[in-house]
Amino acid sequence: MAAIGRVVSSSGRFFSPNILRISISRFLKTSSNCRTVMPAWVIDKYGNNDVLRFTKNAIFPIINYPNEVIVKVFAAGLNPMDIHMRGGHGAATMSMKRDPLNMNQAGSEFPLILGREVSGVIMECGLDVKYFKEKDEVWASIPPWKRGSLAEFVVLSANEVSLKPKSLSHTEAAAMPYVANTAWSALVNTGGLTKENCAKKRVLILGGSGGVGTFAIQMLKAWGAHVTVTCAKNAERLVTGLGADHVVDYTAGPVQVPLAALDKFDLILDNIGGSTEHWALNLLKPWSGAKYVTLVTPFLQNTDALGIADGMMQTAATVASRALKHLAKGVHYRWGFFAPSGPALDEIREMVDAGQIHAVVEETFNFTQVPQAFAKVEKGHARGKTVVQISNGGT
Ligand SMILES: NC(=O)c1ccc[n+]([C@@H]2O[C@H](COP(=O)([O-])OP(=O)(O)OC[C@H]3O[C@@H](n4cnc5c(N)ncnc54)[C@H](OP(=O)(O)O)[C@@H]3O)[C@@H](O)[C@H]2O)c1
The missing domain is CATH 3.40.50.720 (NAD(P)-binding Rossmann-like Domain)
Incomplete structure (x- = not known):
């Protein structure tokens, strides 16, 4: 296997530059219980709320790079960005950034999974991930060119992920990253x-x-x-x-x-x-x-x-x-721009657990109500955040 450069952050995190694809890693570390599909909300084209579609057959994420982790999603926060992305705003830039492994065989991004915030547990770690282990409770924000959190599982780079504040429920934690x-x-x-x-x-x-x-x-x-x-x-x-x-x-x-x-x-x-x-x-x-x-x-x-x-x-x-x-x-x-960062979330976790920052959850929806959750965010006049509970762990 090719050697992979590493950087050790001050917090002891190990980062592997996400530039070297180790395609055989999926064989070295198999995805949880060999499932191939999972439930998710997807869009097959850009448009209004009508394009949101629930499926039980979304592709199960796999670890393609040794610094990736698979997270089981307990709760997913929604943001105005999800409304913009549903409508195709930013599609040109996202297509440029999107990993070909996240495209379908025709080279299209569809079916696309939205949701930029996640709180859940680590199900599986790539071979180079030292900072996390299975069952760790984590939170993360998800770059807009990656598959999102309105699904049972999501795959992320370990440097985008952080241990969840202990003082927050998953629903609260999903409202913040x-x-x-x-x-x-x-x-x-x-x-x-x-x-x-x-x-x-x-x-x-x-x-x-x-x-x-x-x-x-x-x-x-x-x-x-x-x-x-x-x-x-x-x-x-x-x-x-x-x-x-x-x-x-x-x-x-x-x-x-x-x-x-x-x-x-x-x-x-x-x-x-x-x-x-x-x-x-x-x-x-x-x-x-x-x-x-x-x-x-x-x-x-x-x-x-x-x-x-x-x-x-x-x-x-x-x-x-x-x-x-x-x-x-x-x-x-x-x-200013959104910048996903596990190390920044590490610092924020300390402030949250010290009682200095509280989650402001305005409304929660369950996994069957994703279109209603989008409609709520689209109406504007937010007073904090809208969160979708994906599984029972999300309460
Ligand atoms: N550049 C980036 O990477 C990036 C990242 C995240 C967010 N953003 C953008 O940043 C903005 C804020 O994001 P957000 O997530 O906080 O949005 P949000 O949750 O929808 O909140 C916007 C808030 O502004 C209030 N508001 C509307 N018009 C106002 C005005 N003229 N003066 C004062 N308050 C007003 C709204 O309530 P009322 O209408 O009831 O007053 C609402 O509470 C959005 O435009 C979003 O797209 C950009």
């Missing part, structure tokens, strides 16, 4: 905040009542930041209960007016986008390293419309011109 990895990527990797430098920083979250916002408020408060949040009047109690120091009701009139009367901010996390970009950067402290990080970007829209090469060029040109324009005014303009 995607929004936690997104908030972490936006606030830490892009925004430069850490638990060491966050104390007393003034942070504004535009759109604090949804999945990302309810997580971000809690993480920033755990790190000592002063957090201002915009949300609708009927979400004020929710965000204040999560620790928000100051709440501004965006339904009461142009929200930039009351926000402009406040002290300026060190960082803005924008979960809303659109016209917010026209005024939000004026709320930052100029010439102090203050940053605006938006999660609402035209990246996938550009690659869908223009193709990968032109879409990426257009994206690079847009972000560079906006960043330069704002840099001239002394503030930093950035785009």
Whole structure:
């Protein structure tokens, strides 16, 4: 067998770069009880909720790389991303990233399994996985180019997976990994905040009542930041209960007016986008390293419309011109993206088990009710997360 490079992280995790396919690994480590099919919700084409189809015959996942694990899914969190993916948004980029092993014989991604968050137990480990063992309870967020968690089993790279917080049920745990990895990527990797430098920083979250916002408020408060949040009047109690120091009701009139009367901010996390970009950067402290990080970007829209090469060029040109324009005014303009990361979830687990971060589950559905769960997320006005319980372990 070919030698495989390894990196050991500070937490003792072993990563094998996911570039070397060991096709014989499936024979070295056979999939659980040799099953070939499993129950799942799939789509066979992009569209509205009608394209969701339940099947008992989805292909059972197998370990194709030695650093992969198979997880038995107890609960799956849903996000606006699942609605976008169901409609085909981002299909061009996902097709480029998708492993040919996750395509059908005609080279198509269908049948596609959605669901970007999972909590469950490890059923099987690839030969190179040292950090996990069978029966470990784990949580993870799933890259959008991989098969998702609305199924009985899912296969993931071990470096995307983390041991589940002991203090959370599987349903609660499934409500967090995607929004936690997104908030972490936006606030830490892009925004430069850490638990060491966050104390007393003034942070504004535009759109604090949804999945990302309810997580971000809690993480920033755990790190000592002063957090201002915009949300609708009927979400004020929710965000204040999560620790928000100051709440501004965006339904009461142009929200930039009351926000402009406040002290300026060190960082803005924008979960809303659109016209917010026209005024939000004026709320930052100029010439102090203050940053605006938006999660609402035209990246996938550009690659869908223009193709990968032109879409990426257009994206690079847009972000560079906006960043330069704002840099001239002394503030930093950035785009934030979801980034799956087991090590980030390891750190978040500690905060959860220390009681600093709580799951905010708005509604749960069972496995037969996946279309209803999608309809709920699609309606918007989220107050936390929507979770599907896949098996009895998900309670
Ligand atoms: N770039 C990435 O990789 C990435 C990753 C994750 C998420 N995202 C994007 O980030 C955004 C937030 O994600 P999410 O999961 O938190 O969405 P979500 O759960 O649907 O929450 C959005 C929240 O914003 C509130 N809202 C709507 N309009 C508002 C406004 N003008 N001002 C303040 N609050 C408003 C909504 O409630 P009301 O309508 O009742 O006010 C809802 O609570 C979405 O657009 C999502 O697509 C991007």
